[in-house]
Amino acid sequence: MSLKLLKNEQHLDLNSLKELPDSYAWSSVDDASPTSCGSEPVPVINLEDPDAMMHVGHACKTWGVFQVMNHGVPMMVLDDMEASGRKLFSLPVHQKLQAARSADGVSGYGVARISSFFPKLMWSEGFTIIGTPFEHAQKLWPHGYKHFCEVVEEYKKEMNKLVNKLMWLILGSLGITKGDIKWATPTGELKEACPVLQLNSYPACPDPDRAMGLAAHTDSTLLTILHQNNTSGLQVQWEGTGWVTVPPIRGALVVNVGDLLHILSNGTYTSVLHRAIVNRTQHRLSVAYLYGPPSNVRISPLSKLTDSFHPPLYQPVTWSEYLGTKAKHFNKALSIVRLCARMNGFVDVNDHNSVLVG
Numbered sequence: 001m002s003l004k005l006l007k008n009e010q011h012l013d014l015n016s017l018k019e020l021p022d023s024y025a026w027s028s029v030d031d032a033s034p035t036s037c038g039s040e041p042v043p044v045i046n047l048e049d050p051d052a053m054m055h056v057g058h059a060c061k062t063w064g065v066f067q068v069m070n071h072g073v074p075m076m077v078l079d080d081m082e083a084s085g086r087k088l089f090s091l092p093v094h095q096k097l098q099a100a101r102s103a104d105g106v107s108g109y110g111v112a113r114i115s116s117f118f119p120k121l122m123w124s125e126g127f128t129i130i131g132t133p134f135e136h137a138q139k140l141w142p143h144g145y146k147h148f149c150e151v152v153e154e155y156k157k158e159m160n161k162l163v164n165k166l167m168w169l170i171l172g173s174l175g176i177t178k179g180d181i182k183w184a185t186p187t188g189e190l191k192e193a194c195p196v197l198q199l200n201s202y203p204a205c206p207d208p209d210r211a212m213g214l215a216a217h218t219d220s221t222l223l224t225i226l227h228q229n230n231t232s233g234l235q236v237q238w239e240g241t242g243w244v245t246v247p248p249i250r251g252a253l254v255v256n257v258g259d260l261l262h263i264l265s266n267g268t269y270t271s272v273l274h275r276a277i278v279n280r281t282q283h284r285l286s287v288a289y290l291y292g293p294p295s296n297v298r299i300s301p302l303s304k305l306t307d308s309f310h311p312p313l314y315q316p317v318t319w320s321e322y323l324g325t326k327a328k329h330f331n332k333a334l335s336i337v338r339l340c341a342r343m344n345g346f347v348d349v350n351d352h353n354s355v356l357v358g
């Protein structure tokens with residue numbers, strides 16, 4: 001009985017609510033005002049700038065997030081994806097539930113996966129696509145799924161090109177070359193990981209100061225590329241002190257460092273804590289392309305970045321192992337895969353039982 005209630009409650013039609021139900025009222029949405037708390041704005045980088053690599057490296061080190069312009073993804077591809085996402089979320093709830101994520105599944109329609117770690121519900125809906133969206137799209141539009149599938153494929157193709165460009169800029173900024181990356185082909189193409197596309201919808205909210213669109217988290221990726229519509233809501237944490245809004249810029253894309261890049265760079269580039277807040281009048285939509293390594297690749301600190309003074313700080317993990325740790329431990333996942341000092345040889349050299357990892 002109580003389980004059933006909870007399930008129904010998780011699928012309220014947010015668009016129809018005139019008041020914030022208690023189950024959505026967060027007691028402490030700190031600093032929900034979209035100010036930049038006196039910090040610099042999040043960097044905007046022109047990828048055609050000859051110094052792009054340096055700017056990207058600096059942004060990854062200081063912020064863990066930046067926006068890119070002149071990235072090569074046609075505006076039409078972004079617009080089409082946004083329109084398709086909008087169409088999906090404007091379907092009636094009972095229809096969206098036809099494509100609901102199964103209890104043990106990852107793809108499909110539902111609340112944010114991290115919801116289970118919070119006592120209150122988030123003011124958002126999501127649709128996760130892994131591989132082809134065909135099966136779910138067919139349930140949503142029995143006769144009209146083809147267009148949606150085409151738009152998604154085109155979007156993924158363009159994002160894959162961009163993620164290659166960005167990864168080599170980022171790796172280059174760390175002094176890493178093509179031969180250092182196990183999952184790159186000799187021509188320098190990063191072998192296709194199975195990318196995840198996450199569509200997020202944040203309906204206008206009657207009480208935005210007490211609601212949370214998507215609670216603070218880091219992404220379990222190497223990189224995430226985010227397209228947001230013309231409504232702000234994305235905020236990143238700055239130096240652990242305040243929230244800075246990443247303003248939507250038409251045509252620009254937000255890039256953020258995920259936990260696996262944090263591990264790969266041995267902590268040089270930090271995965272950024274971010275969240276989405278909501279507003280009273282506008283429907284916000286975002287599309288995240290979550291990029292991780294191929295499933296057989298174990299990510300560990302690159303050997304070029306480590307030596308006896310800079311020992312590797314993290315254990316090797318595959319993407320799916322890391323997702324499993326994240327699903328269980330949420331924001332403690334990164335510290336769980338962090339090697340303890342003892343394992344790094346920061347121990348009494350006379351302790352012959354210590355495990356040295358090199």
Ligand SMILES: C=C1C[C@]23C[C@H]1CC[C@H]2[C@@]12CCC[C@@](C)(C(=O)O1)[C@H]2[C@@H]3C(=O)O
Pocket residue numbers: 106112113114115128196198217218219220221290323326
């Ligand atoms: C490949 C991924 C990465 C996931 C889990 C799985 C599919 C959906 C992704 C997101 C998308 C929304 C935020 C997040 C925190 C969530 O709840 O679901 C992400 C999470 C992660 O980055 O850990």
Ligand SMILES: O=C(O)CCC(=O)C(=O)O
Pocket residue numbers: 198200214219226228233234274275276285286288
């Ligand atoms: O909607 C946003 O701006 C943030 C989305 C996000 O963080 C995610 O999908 O991982």
Ligand SMILES: [Fe+2]
Pocket residue numbers: 217218219224274
């Ligand atoms: Fe995220």
